[in-house]
Amino acid sequence: MTIHKEGRTILFILLILLFGINLLIYWLAPGNALLQNGIIAVSIVLYLLILQFFRSPKIKPIINDKHIIAPADGKVVVIENTTEAEYFNDRRKQISIFMSPVNVHVNRSPVAGVVKFFKYHAGKYLVAWHPKSSTENERTTLVVETNDGLEVMLRQIAGAVARRIKCYVKEGDRLAQGGEFGFIKFGSRVDVFLPIDAEIKVKVNDKTTAGKTVIAVLKSV
Secondary structure, X not given: OEEOHHHHHHHHHXXXXXXXXXXXXXXXXXXXXXXXXXXXXXHHHHHHHHHXXXXXXXXXXXXXXXXXXXXXXXXXXXXXXXXXXXXXXXEEEEEEEEEOOOOOOXXXXXXXXEEEEEEEEOXXXXXXXXXXXXXXXXXXXXXXXXXXXXXXXXXXXOXXXXXXXXXXXXXXXXXXXXXXXXXXXXXXXXEEEEOOOOEEOOOOOOEEOOXXXXXXXXXXX
């Protein structure tokens, strides 16, 4: 288990801040052991909570050209046929995975291929499970073309708490299946848009693991 690069500065600053608060309490209330120990306990719990959020476990991705693997740890909250109007302008199967603050927040490519489209959208911060969050919240849209010529869209969506989306790729980059392409801080959701004939392998409320859980199977071109 390692700490993700997105959390290293935050964790260092938090450590200094909590140390300063505890030192201040020691100076202001030198004889109040109950207060001092209480602040120490709260500081430890808070630091461990933030620390676990930025964990980045090493995984061995499932590699299969026909498989769509989960781009995020979390829970499946949407499976539906929808009209995707930003890039495809046609009917697609949508699978949405919600990441709570206790999930790993590394985002991984569900397929191997080339990034054909990328766009960042500023927006609102509705709760991630709100129906309009997919089109109104701050988000990034990423389309990966597989080796078979099929296109898969990923959409990172900020939520009410998650207000920092990081995406590390650009158009023309090649992604490995299960390779890291982004990170969302403090909980949110990732939408996946697939060809309408994709065979779905999960159901609503299923738990997923990024790079490991097969969420769908693609048919040949």
